Amino acid sequence: MDYFKKFLLSVFLISSLAHASIEQAPPSFNVVGKRAIWTDFTHAKYELSFDIKTRKAKSVAIIELNIFEKGYPIFDVVGTPTKVLVNGVSYSQQEIETPGKESKVRIIDHEFKAGRYKIQIESEVSNGVKFDASSVSAGFFMKDMRDREFLEMYIPSNYEYDQYKMEVSVRVTGSKKSHRLFTNGFLVEKSKNYFKYTYPDYFTSTSLYFHLAPEKKFKVLESVYETRLANGKDFPVTIYSRTKRLNRRIIKVVRKVLIELERDYGPWPHPHLIFYGDGKWKGGMEYAGAATAGWFAIGHELQHGYFARAVMPANGNAGWIDEAVASWRDFTVLHKIFPFRKDEINYTSMNLGNQSVFNRKTDHRSYVSGRSFMFYIDSLLKKVPGKSLKKFLKIYFENRKYTTIQSEDFRLDLEKYYGRSLKNLFDQYIYGRDIKNNSKLDGIHEKPFHEPLSHEVLQELI
Numbered sequence: 486m487d488y489f490k491k492f493l494l495s496v497f498l499i500s501s502l503a504h505a506s507i508e509q510a511p512p513s514f515n516v517v518g519k520r521a522i523w524t525d526f527t528h529a530k531y532e533l534s535f536d537i538k539t540r541k542a543k544s545v546a547i548i549e550l551n552i553f554e555k556g557y558p559i560f561d562v563v564g565t566p567t568k569v570l571v572n573g574v575s576y577s578q579q580e581i582e583t584p585g586k587e588s589k590v591r592i593i594d595h596e597f598k599a600g601r602y603k604i605q606i607e608s609e610v611s612n613g614v615k616f617d618a619s620s621v622s623a624g625f626f627m628k629d630m631r632d633r634e635f636l637e638m639y640i641p642s643n644y645e646y647d648q649y650k651m652e653v654s655v656r657v658t659g660s661k662k663s664h665r666l667f668t669n670g671f672l673v674e675k676s677k678n679y680f681k682y683t684y685p686d687y688f689t690s691t692s693l694y695f696h697l698a699p700e701k702k703f704k705v706l707e708s709v710y711e712t713r714l715a716n717g718k719d720f721p722v723t724i725y726s727r728t729k730r731l732n733r734r735i736i737k738v739v740r741k742v743l744i745e746l747e748r749d750y751g752p753w754p755h756p757h758l759i760f761y762g763d764g765k766w767k768g769g770m771e772y773a774g775a776a777t778a779g780w781f782a783i784g785h786e787l788q789h790g791y792f793a794r795a796v797m798p799a800n801g802n803a804g805w806i807d808e809a810v811a812s813w814r815d816f817t818v819l820h821k822i823f824p825f826r827k828d829e830i831n832y833t834s835m836n837l838g839n840q841s842v843f844n845r846k847t848d849h850r851s852y853v854s855g856r857s858f859m860f861y862i863d864s865l866l867k868k869v870p871g872k873s874l875k876k877f878l879k880i881y882f883e884n885r886k887y888t889t890i891q892s893e894d895f896r897l898d899l900e901k902y903y904g905r906s907l908k909n910l911f912d913q914y915i916y917g918r919d920i921k922n923n924s925k926l927d928g929i930h931e932k933p934f935h936e937p938l939s940h941e942v943l944q945e946l947i
């Protein structure tokens with residue numbers, strides 16, 4: 486490590502202890518004779534423009550980042566960039582595969598040395614946008630069950646380990662109709678068909694909620710959630726859907742769930758809640774202080790406001806934790822009769838959290854199997870007077886909120902609380918130690934809560 490790299494790393498560690506980043510990145514790797522290196526985004530400014538006449542959506546991303554070793558910097562966006570500038574100089578970029586073909590990313594096709602850079606990436610936003618003759622709708626909806634469907638599906642971003650400050654401005658041109666932007670940020674500026682927002686600095690590539698629509702497309706119900714906690718805070722809640730009736734039904738459930746969650750885990754960790762309800766949709770998806778969901782997934786997605794989008798997975802291998810915890814909660818709240826034993830794990834061995842470090846998606850078995858694992862953990866903890874999984878989660882949440890975590894962080898926190906090693910248990914049931922072929926299923930097929938978002942479903946949601 487050269488002096489400059491050491492210096493940068495120490496400045497970085499001092500300045501952002503709360504926000505883990507490059508130390509949770511996958512390792513650098515060689516591809517087509519080049520050293521692909523991970524970077525630390527510190528700030529990203531996205532300028533988005535939607536032009537009704539040409540039916541084109543464009544993104545200009547200006548990203549400030551640190552590089553800690555010599556190499557070809559990695560970033561990602563699904564749509565091919567039309568222009569990449571580094572400190573004002575134009576470079577080409579290349580789409581590459583990660584070493585085990587787990588995913589695809591892009592590298593800037595030039596070797597840079599350690600240092601701080603400003604990168605400008607111009608690209609077309611082709612996913613999640615729908616034009617008609619007089620207006621546009623755009624929804625940056627995400628999925629964690631499939632690869633490459635976080636923010637990079639729409640605009641340039643990084644792997645989940647990276648937390649960075651975002652700023653988004655949006656301009657709709659060529660339309661007389663007013664548009665509305667539903668987003669989980671702080672409003673800076675607004676005029677007809679122009680919006681500018683900044684976002685909390687704990688955000689990662691799975692945090693941003695972005696839904697632009699013609700003003701009259703949705704019915705909106707604005708209210709304030711009044712906390713029952715002495716250390717809590719009231720916060721604004723925006724519910725929207727196609728009908729006022731659905732909004733009224735949703736707000737009742739949302740309030741009930743928020744009371745439960747605040748009681749169990751402490752104050753709601755985001756400055757607001759934005760909720761897009763869709764009566765027909767069976768699944769849902771969570772964001773930082775925002776969610777979309779069908780009727781039955783409201784509680785599940787709101788609990789993710791704590792576990793998934795306040796304590797955040799640093800990679801695909803940590804994704805199982807939040808689904809296991811949310812499914813455990815769903816079952817405890819919704820079902821009085823349990824079709825399984827709560828004091829034993831209903832599978833022999835599984836690999837939910839020990840796949841490739843380049844994997845970004847959550848294992849789809851994290852719901853049913855992960856839930857069984859959590860019920861078992863709860864039964865273990867309850868053997869110790871005064872302890873339980875819920876009590877542990879409250880402490881874990883308080884200690885880890887606004888940070889990105891890996892599976893081992895969860896295990897170590899749990900062990901500290903329990904007072905005994907859980908290594909064997911994790912090795913067998915979470916890291917798949919007893920499976921000969923790690924990629925094999927353990928005979929259980931699960932239907933994920935966050936069902937894959939097909940192109941048609943996405944188009945309908947927008």
Ligand SMILES: [Zn+2]
Pocket residue numbers: 785789807808811934935
């Ligand atoms: Zn979930």
